[in-house]
Amino acid sequence: CGIFGAYSPMGKKVLEDVYLGLYALQHRGQEAAGVAWVNPQGRISSIKGSGLVHLALNQAELAAVETSCAIGHVRYSTAGGSELANAQPLTASTSKTSLAVAHNGNLTNAGGIKLFLENRGAIFHSATDTEVILHLMAHQPHKESLDALLDSLTRLRGAYSLAMVIGQDLVAARDPWGFRPLVIGKRDDVFYVSSETCALNLVGASVVREVEPGEVVIFGRKGMDSIPIPVDVKRRYGCAFEFVYFARPDSVISGRSVYEVRKELGRKLADRAPCPEAHLATGMPDSGTIAALGYAEKSATPYEQTVVRNRYVGRTFIEPTQRVRELGVRIKLNPITEVLSGKNVVVVDDSIVRGTTCQRMISMIKACGASQVHVRISSPPVRFPCYYGIDTPTRVELAAARMNLRQLEREVGADSLSYITEEDLIEAIGLPCGEVCTACFSGQYMEGGEDNEPEL
Numbered sequence: 001c002g003i004f005g006a007y008s009p010m011g012k013k014v015l016e017d018v019y020l021g022l023y024a025l026q027h028r029g030q031e032a033a034g035v036a037w038v039n040p041q042g043r044i045s046s047i048k049g050s051g052l053v054h055l056a057l058n059q060a061e062l063a064a065v066e067t068s069c070a071i072g073h074v075r076y077s078t079a080g081g082s083e084l085a086n087a088q089p090l091t092a093s094t095s096k097t098s099l100a101v102a103h104n105g106n107l108t109n110a111g112g113i114k115l116f117l118e119n120r121g122a123i124f125h126s127a128t129d130t131e132v133i134l135h136l137m138a139h140q141p142h143k144e145s146l147d148a149l150l151d152s153l154t155r156l157r158g159a160y161s162l163a164m165v166i167g168q169d170l171v172a173a174r175d176p177w178g179f180r181p182l183v184i185g186k187r188d189d190v191f192y193v194s195s196e197t198c199a200l201n202l203v204g205a206s207v208v209r210e211v212e213p214g215e216v217v218i219f220g221r222k223g224m225d226s227i228p229i230p231v232d233v234k235r236r237y238g239c240a241f242e243f244v245y246f247a248r249p250d251s252v253i254s255g256r257s258v259y260e261v262r263k264e265l266g267r268k269l270a271d272r273a274p275c276p277e278a279h280l281a282t283g284m285p286d287s288g289t290i291a292a293l294g295y296a297e298k299s300a301t302p303y304e305q306t307v308v309r310n311r312y313v314g315r316t317f318i319e320p321t322q323r324v325r326e327l328g329v330r331i332k333l334n335p336i337t338e339v340l341s342g343k344n345v346v347v348v349d350d351s352i353v354r355g356t357t358c359q360r361m362i363s364m365i366k367a368c369g370a371s372q373v374h375v376r377i378s379s380p381p382v383r384f385p386c387y388y389g390i391d392t393p394t395r396v397e398l399a400a401a402r403m404n405l406r407q408l409e410r411e412v413g414a415d416s417l418s419y420i421t422e423e424d425l426i427e428a429i430g431l432p433c434g435e436v437c438t439a440c441f442s443g444q445y446m447e448g449g450e451d452n453e454p455e456l
């Protein structure tokens with residue numbers, strides 16, 4: 001998912017900026033979009049809709065709304081189905097205040113908390129893990145809202161980057177492990193929070209800094225304030241997959257350019273798995289193209305675009321059904337016979353999940369007359385599901401968990417198939433290895449994370 005928030009202490013209208021921010025975060029979720037804001041009565045209003053931002057929301061309508069405090073969300077379902085009831089922001093009012101929350105990530109102990117609260121009379125309206133945050137807050141009516149929030153956050157395990165409206169304030173929070181990105185921006189008097197820096201660029205804001213793992217940041221009348229979440233953690237778990245695939249390449253996460261990391265992943269791949277017989281290197285559009293550039297550069301293989309992508313079709317993986325997913329590849333991609341015919345081709349992609357994309361691409365490329373197709377993957381094999389907000393399927397559906405490398409090579413029809421290692425991945429990301437999550441590659445989940453699967 002993607003989240004965005006804006007706050008102007010001078011009373012400027014901010015809802016159009018939230019719309020635009022969501023537009024730049026569209027790649028993080030295409031299932032639904034929504035916004036929530038403080039209305040002139042000091043309460044919270046919200047609008048949500050299905051599908052892409054421009055279909056779910058009306059820009060002109062939002063631009064006219066008088067509000068200086070607003071948040072938004074683009075949804076891609078990890079917990080809960082794709083019904084509109086599960087779309088965000090979620091809103092609630094307690095005896096003390098009104099609340100709205102937009103969540104990116106996935107809580108690993110939501111099931112347990114939900115059971116606990118239901119035994120005490122709570123009635124849940126959605127199937128999302130996010131709703132437990134609101135209920136936890138509502139169950140502490142004697143406390144001030146921020147205290148209730150802090151107390152609630154200390155009970156959560158797993159991944160949460162949050163943009164919230166609490167009363168009249170914008171509040172951002174990031175889990176102590178730092179799974180999902182969250183960054184603060186500013187333009188004139190207006191503060192922004194965003195999943196990625198690319199959305200700050202779009203609204204003309206400069207990057208102030210990241211919300212730190214384990215930090216709550218409050219934007220209110222008196223400016224910006226920060227409170228730590230009192231949870232001790234042994235290490236951080238910044239998601240490696242954001243760099244590999246999920247984030248936009250024009251974003252910067254933890255001070256590292258996503259573009260640069262992807263290119264470096266490609267260079268590492270060239271060292272790890274050279275292919276001297278190749279005539280050309282190409283990337284699977286769009287996710288493999290930057291790593292392919294790095295591969296071509298490092299191995300001195302000519303880079304060619306060999307497949308054209310219909311840019312008006314959404315990402316195949318994210319559309320929910322297997323049927324749509326399978327059709328998606330054909331709807332989306334068309335290989336260029338004139339470039340491929342008679343050639344030995346290195347095809348670089350960012351990852352293999354179910355293996356569908358790879359298999360289809362190879363058969364399309366071979367049907368164009370390519371002599372050999374060598375597949376190079378710019379991440380280690382994905383063998384484990386993610387419980388922290390990336391929608392990987394269960395173990396039995398993961399191609400690299402079901403098969404060894406040679407079997408997978410045969411299954412997808414490649415003349416050769418190679419991956420980078422986990423060490424290559426960590427080196428390319430360039431952050432200390434104790435700060436990066438690689439659980440979907442290694443199976444090493446955060447403490448307690450492996451036996452706390454959310455019910456998907």
Ligand code: 5GP
Binds near residue numbers: 288351
């Ligand atoms: P597959 O076809 O093997 O199931 O999926 C792999 C392809 O899906 C890759 O080209 C990758 O770029 C793309 N992809 C899209 N969304 C995701 C995601 O959330 N996780 C992963 N691992 N790959 C994704």
Ligand code: SF4
Binds near residue numbers: 387388389438439
């Ligand atoms: Fe990211 Fe994989 Fe960790 Fe999930 S398990 S947070 S996708 S690195």
Ligand code: MG
Binds near residue numbers: 284285286287350357
């Ligand atoms: Mg792809």
